[in-house]
Amino acid sequence: MKHRNTALTLVAGAAVFALAGCGTTGGSAPEGAASGGAGDSGSYVTVVKATGIGWFDRMKVGVDEWASENDIDAREEGPSQATNEGQVEIIQNLIAQQPAAITVVPNDVAGLASVLADAKAKGIIVVGHEGAGMKNIDIDIEAFENKAYGAQIMDNLGECTGGTGGYVQFVGRLTNGSHSDWVKGAYDEQQSKFPNMTRLEDPLESEEDEEVAYNKAKEILAKYPDIKGFQGSAGTDVVGAARAVQEAGKADTVCVMGTSIPSVSSTYLESGAIDKIFFWDPALAGKAQLQIAKMLVNGETVEEGTDLGIPGYESLVKLSGFDNVFAGNAGVAVDKSNMSEYDF
Secondary structure, eight states, rough: OOOOOOOOOOOOSSSSSOOTSSSOOOOOOOOOOOOOTTOOOSOEEESOOOSHHHHHHHHHHHHHHHHHTTOOOOEEEEESSOOOHHHHHHHHHHHHHOSSEEEOOOOOOGGHHHHHHHHTTTEEEEEEEEEEESSSOOOEEEEOHHHHHHHHHHHHHHHHTTEEEEEEEEEEEEOOOHHHHHHHHHHHHHHHHTTTEEOOOSSSOOOOOOOHHHHHHHHHHOTTTTOOOEOSSSTHHHHHHHHHHHHOOOOTOOOEEEEHHHHHHHHHHHTTTEEEEEEEEEEHHHHHHHHHHHHHTTTTOOOOOOOSTTOOSSSEEEEEOOSSSOOOEEEEEEEETTGGGOOO
């Protein structure tokens, strides 16, 4: 039987939640230091991947709250569709308005390099999020470290299964670096802490498609009728797996956990077919970007241990392999008992 009172503890991180690839971040300012700016005058603009998406609607809540809390003109903008061209156009228009800072969640890490160079040439502070490896930014801030995030999921999955039995892992694409890090972190944690669990197969590719995850989960359930767990990486993986588990009448004996958000997975969280989901709060990420921008505008330094005064970002870690990428410990674990707290 599943253990439904799994702890909601979070795992401290030390590297990046790198949704956008890896490499050295090529900002022109010294590590953690501002490249320009003159106090809090001027606006702060967060450029998101697209408007009208639940994730970025939630980020806007944080941007608006930060503006009110700091008595600073801050707002969120984004294209109607998640394109690099749309973000470039917005940033070009912003440069002409000369804001104090631009924060950006990129659709294309490399595609923004030129326009962000133009922004920095005008003395505008630039902060990234989900942008490790992005050039021409001052700081990139990430929510947590990939492998630690995977370990967090495994800690919960291991408790749910009682530390025994077989499990499988899904990734959206086998070439997705962050997904690969998540399943690697989880697998290493399982090997270390749950030796009586067994990964039944190499990670399976869902193609970022719920239907693919569902069909593959059905195949796995038929092939391994005693399986104890599924771990998902793409936002719909756990939904596809939960659907298969529920149809098989195994919601009480198979644990399903992984990355998702409540608006996608709430039905299966409610039924118990999904035990727990993991993500980070875009509202707090929006605040963290803006708080770093404010510090840099004021000539302050961001470094290892910096406290942004935002939950999950109280002690930043500098990420290995990057010049100016920092991460918090902002992972959120949600089950049926607290999913109503997250309206996105």
